Amino acid sequence: MNAFLKLPFLFSENRLLKDLKHCQSYSFTSHFNTNDYSGNWKSIALRSLNGDMNQIYAHSSGAHNYKNTPLLDHCPYFKEITALFECEKESIRLLNLSPNSKIKEHTDHNLGYEDRSFRVHIPITTNRDVHFYIDHQEVTMTVGECWYGNFNLPHRVENNGTTDRIHLIIDCIRNKWSDQLFAEVGYDFVAENQPHQYSKVTKLRMIEELKTMNTEGSKTLIDHLKLDL
Structure with missing residues (x-):
């Protein structure tokens, strides 16, 4: 039940695209884990460990170690969106999966809500031939929506379309505000204590x-x- 949840936000496609256009004037960095994908998967950071937009690692080392990159200051809507999450943030990135590219099934570490941290996806560009699976269930995410996924579980993505699939991805630290948010959308707090x-x-x-x-x-x-x- 807690594999993924749609959060109660809906963002403006036009404003998302406007900030994306600014970010695309800079070079994105190919994802570091080349074993996990085929094709082209690249990223740029709005918040990173050293404040560098090309530092795209997403470590779980505590939000106090992270710094906004200069790029975020020039993306007013992305900045507005991240401020809506009333909790500490770790990495904030744009991830771009190109056409005819796949992220192979894998699991991450300490990326479930039960681990006191959580990752949200906000699609900016996508297409009908993008297929995203979490715990072997397909999750259809449309532009402007906001989704939580438990990425400790097996997950994979295919972009079989002809356009880029670009998501704004925010890594957050769980707190009372997020507990209330998750409760509102049906998160099962009893189930999270049961071993998967x-x-x-x-x-x-x-x-x-x-x-x-x-x-x-x-x-x-x-x-x-x-x-x-």
């Missing part, structure tokens, strides 16, 4: 993802996952 049952294939993929992090924490998680296989 991953398939063996998903666990193996999670282990491979964690290996790339090469930290003590990721090694501990790998050991726990291996015990469950």
Whole structure:
């Protein structure tokens, strides 16, 4: 039930496109994890760890470490949107999946609401041949809508159309304001405390993802996952 939720916001397509046009006057950076996609997947940062628009990593290291990039100051609508989220923010990025490109199925780490952080997607450009799956369920997101997804779960995207699929993506820190927001749209707070049952294939993929992090924490998680296989 908590795999994804539509949040009660609807943003102006014209104003989104106006800010996007400014951002497109700068070069987007290809996504760093080349194993996770085929085709062309690139990004530019409005808020990043060092305040650089080309620093597109989205680490979970605490919102206090993040800084707005100069780009955000020239995007008044994006700035207005992020201010609507009355919580601390980590990374804020535009992600562009080009035509005939795919983000392969994968899982992220600590990107569910139960982890005290959450990621929202706001589509700016999309098309009918974009297919976005979270926990093997297709989620149809249209321009100007706002969606939460639990990206600890398996997810993938295909852009089989002829136009770019560009989303504004905001990583937020959970607080009382967001709890109230999620309660209003039907988030199941009881279910979030129940352990999610991953398939063996998903666990193996999670282990491979964690290996790339090469930290003590990721090694501990790998050991726990291996015990469950």
